[in-house]
Amino acid sequence: MSRLGRLINRYVRPYWGLLSVVIVLQIIATIMSLYLPTLNARIIDEGVVTGDTDYIWRTGAVMLLLSAVQAAAQIGAVWAGANTAMQFGRDVRTAIFDKALSFSTKEMNRFGAPSLITRNTNDVQQVQMLVLMTCVMLVSAPITMVGGVFMALREDVGLSWIILVAVIVLGAGIGVLVTKMGPLFQAMQTKIDTLNRVLREQITGIRVVRAFVREPHESRRFERANADLVDTTTTVGRLMAFLFPFVTFIMNISTVGVMWFGAHRIDTGDLQVGQLTAFISYLMQILISVMMTTMLLMLAPRAAVSADRIMEVLDTETSVAPPKQPAATPAAKGVVEFDHVSFAYPGAESPVLKDLSFRLTPGRTTAIIGSTGSGKTTLVNLIPRLFDATGGKVLVDGVDVRDYEPDDLWARIGLVPQKPYLFTGTIASNLRYGKPDATEPELWDALRVAQAEDFVYEKDGRLESPIAQGGTNVSGGQRQRLAIARALVKKPSVYVFDDSFSALDVTTDARLRAALEPETADASVLVIAQRVSTITSADEILVLEDGEIVGRGTHEQLLASNPTYQEIVESQLSAEEAAA
CATH class of the missing domain: 3.40.50.300 (P-loop containing nucleotide triphosphate hydrolases)
Incomplete structure (x- = not known):
């Protein structure tokens, strides 16, 4: 099984109940849409031609009822499918985050923070979109294609060769385009990683950039990474832009073919006007189903690349894995x-x-x-x-x-690292990081020992004063003292001060x-x-x-x-x- 299949199977399986609702509703909606052109043909051939107004009203009422059922079923299917896709995305993002938390420094260095962020956002979004479109289209498209062919043949076998030619040409064209898109999607995700890495380095190291007057150099670096991504994305966009006109062209040519050859069959008495109308409707349904499948095929290569990158994280075992049989915990x-x-x-x-x-x-x-x-x-x-x-x-x-x-x-262990890091929140939330239930007196006592009491007391919010990501809104010495106070609040049995x-x-x-x-x-x-x-x-x-x-x-x-x-x-x- 491919990594994409494994990923979807693992995280969609818990929502099989919702998927069952999607499948049932899609089947109902598809059956309704397949039966409506036949009723329309009967109105034309049996009601309009004969002038039977009662028949037209009765059949029209049935068509209205079936349309309402179809609309309700389609809305329900989209709702259930969207729920499935969103919950799938939530679970995968959680799994990536939990896996990243288990990584040692070795695995973190291997992937890098920018790549992990991209995998947990953009890559998950690509697979999530595929799941959503699959829920909306995968059931209805095959049924419509098969059912549409059957219903079209019921109306007229003589025009069936047009359907065969249209589907073959459409399928061949789509296959060529999708084959070309696969490697481009791989390159695109890699270049998104590169762009995120450059941007993160520049934002994190803004002081160094300004100190060495390297703004023009960093601007050129970003422009190169951005241009590389734009070039690849533009190439993909051109292929996708060509795809829809191609599909529309095939649909229009097929319609013209049906009208042309169907007119001759009407002239010879082999076909009625209503049947021709129904045949065109079924042809459109078949080709639209092919187009919907095309959309899935367009999403699939990029989603497969993203799934490979996601599963690479999820399949990576940390080099500091917890023991299978932990030792009895001794007194601290x-x-x-x-x-x-x-x-x-x-x-x-x-x-x-x-x-x-x-x-x-x-x-x-x-x-x-x-x-x-x-x-x-x-x-x-x-x-x-x-x-x-x-x-x-x-x-x-x-x-x-x-x-x-x-x-x-x-x-x-109470570790104060060489480069102290503070989290977005307040001074209090950072100090309570190792002991969530610490009281305010405990926090102030730790601040006093860490020589941070004075500057915290002078702040307007004191313990509730905001801290920006990384502690960038306090000085290096204040950041260090807050990190020491955070370790003191925890009251561990081992203190480790790494050049703190x-x-x-x-x-x-x-x-x-x-x-x-x-x-x-x-x-x-x-x-x-x-x-x-x-x-x-x-x-x-x-x-x-x-x-x-x-x-x-x-x-x-x-x-x-x-x-x-x-x-x-x-x-x-x-x-x-x-x-x-």
């Missing part, structure tokens, strides 16, 4: 142990982390310092299992992180670290830092270089014995002295 103590841990990115020539062994215990602060690219952030990502170690084990409270239910593991004080001035940094000590006294604290001044009071400092621990001890011990640490300290002191 906050003990984290790295047991000969190594990590290598897929395809990398050498591992980023090599045979790391250390232990975090409650009441102690462990700091990690090292040059850029030494593996500090990768190490941090192993604790909440954003990646899985490729060698050794990471244990939290004595249990391998791979054996935890994800929610149980994450409930123990980099945007703070020295005075604020010192006050924050002093306030943190009593707040985190019963928890394990891991601090990743670039500045030595941030970690001088840590109970243990690990010096990381090229993914290996090359020194461990207190600030004083490392300053006296570790050349790498001495070099880091001297470089920062030199920089500070030079700045002074």
Whole structure:
């Protein structure tokens, strides 16, 4: 089964009841539409010709009743079909979103945020449109084609060859056009991804663009991506624009043929006027059904491409899958142990982390310092299992992180990432992200510790002050302090600060670290830092270089014995002295 078939089968099946209603109503509407031309022919041949006014009124009343039934059935079928399609779209979007939430950083990097957004919006819309049109047309079109041929043959067999020729020519032309459209639809979806990626980069990096005066360059980049999409879309549009005139031309030529040859048969007495009228009606119904099928065939290639992209996401298994048999959840103590841990990115020539062994215990602060690219952030990502170690084990409270239910593991960890991210909402909604039932006093207490109380209090809405997407309406230092407060509200047993004080001035940094000590006294604290001044009071400092621990001890011990640490300290002191 194709990916399109699998997708539709999986997410339409729950709505089989609605689909059954669609099918029944479409059958009723189609039968009514097929019988009406015959009644019209009888009115002409048996009522008008003979002058039987009563017969005309009776048959006309029946036609009016059948038309009303047809209209009601068609409206009901469209309503049920639209409901099916909309619920299908809702379920697929939810499935893509849930799957994306389960992805590790590896899968997120593979797809990219712009592509995932396109797949969850534009691609779902294409398949949803196919489902809607299928519900509206798929039942009626085949019945109309087959039934129309049967009813037309009842009126006159001699003109049937016109139907055969018209359908063959129409089908061949449509087949050629649809074949050409398939690759174009694939290219079009890829170019929509590219356009979204360029636009997202430009909006996210607007400060960098302006700082380097690159507006003209970025404008040209966008114009190129936009032009590529326009070119492909225009080519598709031209093919589609040619399709409908082609279908109309075939319909008109067929009608002329029926009139021409039918007139001769009327002249010879082989055909009556009413029968010719009915035959033309059935021919139009057959060709319109072919045209409706054409619309489905036009939608199908693009929907198939979109379904491939959707199923690629849904079929991707996360590299950090939950365990089939989770371990018993131990009491949250906050003990984290790295047991000969190594990590290598897929395809990398050498591992980023090599045979790391250390232990975090409650009441102690462990700091990690090292040059850029030494593996500090990768190490941090192993604790909440954003990646899985490729060698050794990471244990939290004595249990391998791979054996935890994800929610149980994450409930123990308060992570403040290197690039703090705030969500659209308010300050309160962001602080409650890890603890939805947190009270206002708890929020203010966390803000006080994070040195964010003053600037929040000064805002008009205070805790209800709005936060824009990503926290772009607050400064970098305020964003960092709010992210720290968010972790404090959660009150986890393990705090992980990944270079979380980099945007703070020295005075604020010192006050924050002093306030943190009593707040985190019963928890394990891991601090990743670039500045030595941030970690001088840590109970243990690990010096990381090229993914290996090359020194461990207190600030004083490392300053006296570790050349790498001495070099880091001297470089920062030199920089500070030079700045002074």
